[in-house]
Amino acid sequence: MAEVLVLVDHVDGQVKKVTTELLTAARRIGEPAAVWIGDGAESGKAALAEFGAEKVYVAPAELNDYVVAPKAELLAKLAQDKGAAAILVSATAENKEIAGRTAVKLGSGVLTDVVDVDADVVTEHSIFGGGTVTHARVRTGVPVVAVRPNSVPAEAAAGAAVEEAVSVDVSDAAKAAKVVERVVQEQGERPELTEAAIVVSGGRGVGSDDFSVVEGLADSLGAAVGASRAAVDSGWYPNQFQVGQTGKTVSPNLYLALGISGAIQHRAGMQTAKNIVAVNKDPEAPIFELVDFGVVGDLHSVAPQLTEEINKRK
Ligand SMILES: Cc1cc2nc3c(=O)[nH]c(=O)nc-3n(C[C@H](O)[C@H](O)[C@H](O)COP(=O)(O)OP(=O)(O)OC[C@H]3O[C@@H](n4cnc5c(N)ncnc54)[C@H](O)[C@@H]3O)c2cc1C
Numbered sequence: 507m508a509e510v511l512v513l514v515d516h517v518d519g520q521v522k523k524v525t526t527e528l529l530t531a532a533r534r535i536g537e538p539a540a541v542w543i544g545d546g547a548e549s550g551k552a553a554l555a556e557f558g559a560e561k562v563y564v565a566p567a568e569l570n571d572y573v574v575a576p577k578a579e580l581l582a583k584l585a586q587d588k589g590a591a592a593i594l595v596s597a598t599a600e601n602k603e604i605a606g607r608t609a610v611k612l613g614s615g616v617l618t619d620v621v622d623v624d625a626d627v628v629t630e631h632s633i634f635g636g637g638t639v640t641h642a643r644v645r646t647g648v649p650v651v652a653v654r655p656n657s658v659p660a661e662a663a664a665g666a667a668v669e670e671a672v673s674v675d676v677s678d679a680a681k682a683a684k685v686v687e688r689v690v691q692e693q694g695e696r697p698e699l700t701e702a703a704i705v706v707s708g709g710r711g712v713g714s715d716d717f718s719v720v721e722g723l724a725d726s727l728g729a730a731v732g733a734s735r736a737a738v739d740s741g742w743y744p745n746q747f748q749v750g751q752t753g754k755t756v757s758p759n760l761y762l763a764l765g766i767s768g769a770i771q772h773r774a775g776m777q778t779a780k781n782i783v784a785v786n787k788d789p790e791a792p793i794f795e796l797v798d799f800g801v802v803g804d805l806h807s808v809a810p811q812l813t814e815e816i817n818k819r820k
Contacts, residue, residue, distance in 0.1 A: 605618060
């Protein structure tokens with residue numbers, strides 16, 4: 507069976523959940539082979555084996571000294587050397603750039619923001635603000651596929667995770683942009699927005715930069731906090747938390763929208779959530795067209811009651 511390369515997302519040797527989802531998807535297509543760039547593979551190997559990685563290709567940490575280009579060169583080389591059937595990466599901003607560059611090097615096609623993929627590498631996409639589902643397939647070369655986090659449920663299946671050191675002669679062009687400094691972003695206790703299973707977002711309806719009503723509900727659920735652009739543009743919440751067309755794309759199991767009208771640009775970033783709940787005082791708000799459960803009411807009254815009830819049941 508042909509190998510399916512899966513670019514591993516990891517932090518300090520911990521494999522991110524999205525990688526276990528990619529390995530699950532890879533098993534539908536062929537034999538999953540994880541590609542680990544940098545240190546820490548020893549500690550992450552068990553998680554890769556648990557989700558079916560038959561191989562773990564470990565590439566040197568020096569590749570991380572540059573921005574995306576060397577990683578694309580590595581993936582393209584591995585795809586050619588190993589005769590890979592497909593390459594899967596998570597649909598983060600950085601990985602989508604790696605995916606595009608890899609596809610160019612291979613003379614193949616790239617499919618991004620994929621929400622599902624089948625055994626024939628036919629991919630599913632949610633487009634036009636989530637209003638339409640399309641399917642696509644790469645017709646030439648090794649398909650490079652960027653899958654959104656939380657799209658494919660991770661299922662365990664044992665793999666051998668045989669480790670093999672790999673490397674690539676990085677071209678001078680790929681070394682043109684060097685990483686000179688890394689700043690660790692304050693993460694806090696909450697999960698990362700794009701990976702969280704539950705997201706609670708606040709919009710203009712929150713009414714001020716006091717987002718504690720949103721954060722309180724999020725914390726009761728172990729959720730990430732998001733915001734609409736109106737809230738971000740008002741300076742009420744930092745822009746890295748913006749959900750939507752010009753913000754982050756999230757696909758959680760549960761998305762709670764507090765005081766968000768449901769503009770098309772906001773929907774574009776959250777409509778693939780498995781369950782959507784909204785609290786809005788306007789019964790005509792467009793968000794109610796897509797919710798599984800809607801509450802017409804003042805969020806400052808509904809959300810604290812919800813938070814209290816959830817905390818009581820813990
Ligand atoms: C090119 C472009 C890109 C954009 N990208 C994005 C994007 O990435 N993300 C994004 O979110 N937007 C984006 N927008 C903006 C988008 O069009 C909307 O303006 C924005 O989403 C509105 O945010 P909102 O729903 O918080 O505010 P509003 O549309 O003002 O809605 C506020 C809602 O809160 C309700 N409300 C008010 N008070 C309460 C209360 N006390 N309790 C309950 N409900 C209450 C109101 O009934 C209303 O429905 C983009 C726009 C453009 C043109």
